[in-house]
Amino acid sequence: MAAVIAAVALVVGYFALGMPGMDHGTGAPTVHDMSAMTPADSELEELSVDQFEASLADDDAFVVNVHVPYEGEIDGTDAFIVFDQISASTKLPPDLGQPILLYCRTGRMSQIAGLSLIQMGYTNVAHLAGGMEGWAESGRSMVGGE
Numbered sequence: 001m002a003a004v005i006a007a008v009a010l011v012v013g014y015f016a017l018g019m020p021g022m023d024h025g026t027g028a029p030t031v032h033d034m035s036a037m038t039p040a041d042s043e044l045e046e047l048s049v050d051q052f053e054a055s056l057a058d059d060d061a062f063v064v065n066v067h068v069p070y071e072g073e074i075d076g077t078d079a080f081i082v083f084d085q086i087s088a089s090t091k092l093p094p095d096l097g098q099p100i101l102l103y104c105r106t107g108r109m110s111q112i113a114g115l116s117l118i119q120m121g122y123t124n125v126a127h128l129a130g131g132m133e134g135w136a137e138s139g140r141s142m143v144g145g146e
Contacts, residue, residue: 044114045126047101049138052128055101062093066113067104067132072142074103074135083109087116096121103128103135 047055055061056076065073066083073080079091083104086092093100100122102110110127117125128135136142 043118043123043125044111046107046111046129047126048129049134049140052101052103052126052135053140055099055126058099061099061101063101063103064091064113065104066102066109068109070144071105072132072144074132075141075143077143081113083113084116086113087120092117092122097123099124099126101126101128103131105131106133107131 056063056074063074063076063078064086065077065080066086068082070080079089081089081091100114100117102114102117102125104110104113104127107128107130110131114125114127130137132142
């Protein structure tokens, strides 16, 4: 009988505390939970390769590679911050209005990171459409990686 009670307690605890892989309310949308997006998500600007390259000329822009694992970077990158850990990063600029340019390999991770930054109050966030793949396909060079 004690074994049955212990088993029931384990099952109840498992569901009450959350199953492995569940989103436990970090506030940032994840790859699996993009339903958490709000109308403010439209504030995340998606830049073409040409627009992104032009934005790199802005000395105030903080450029972040959010792709994991590291596969190289665009010249002028200021930081490497893993996309789903960006909200905990101490590398972010303190000025919530400073331009932040994000990129990853294809654009998906940078979109998630950008939405997290917007939820944190950053107001000038953009990401590279097509990511490093689009950058390289346009004939532009990468630094590091393979």
